[in-house]
Amino acid sequence: EAGVAQSPRYKIIEKRQSVAFWCNPISGHATLYWYQQILGQGPKLLIQFQNNGVVDDSQLPKDRFSAERLKGVDSTLKIQPAKLEDSAVYLCASSKGQGGDQPQHFGDGTRLSIL
Amino acid sequence: AQSVTQLDSQVPVFEEAPVELRCNYSSSVSVYLFWYVQYPNQGLQLLLKYLSGSTLVKGINGFEAEFNKSQTSFHLRKPSVHISDTAEYFCAVKGVVTGGGNKLTFGTGTQLKVEL
Structure with missing residues (x-):
């Protein structure tokens, strides 16, 4: 089966600009996650969707970050305006369901650099 | 809430030697435990x-790992490593909570470097 697809792979922008990332999960996976991975750290969950509804966005900086999954399949994550501390790899993952026994499958990520 | 501690940030080891990567967790509920591997410029892949x-x-x-409830540990082991095992390894925990919505919490990672 095809894996989780993310684009772009790399993005360089200046601070205060906006940027958007796209994710296409594995077919049939109802649950979609966006993680932020800062250099030298483990991934941190930003937002979790179950179909097109938000399950957990407690760690999403809502003043600048937004995410949507309108049709319950693809998802976009946006940052506006970007800050220097947003430099990180943004990983998208998907799973069949929310259960703890459901493994999450990760895409290769988008590496964001803020100048 | 859960937390994960990976005690070693880097582990150098010679090829064909055994290795153990340590992971301890804390949780107020029963847990599911995971190890993921991340190769350079790639996403995370589930090991076990x-x-x-x-x-x-x-x-x-x-790779194999042993769950020790009394010591709240989930150490990862391999009896003989290969150069291709050089990568970052992440331990992760998720609470066993009915209804879902319980997030996966990752440790800070251990960089395994296999040398000839």
């Missing part, structure tokens, strides 16, 4: 998982 049952879990690429 503990859900229930036997405390010794076997995964891909010859």
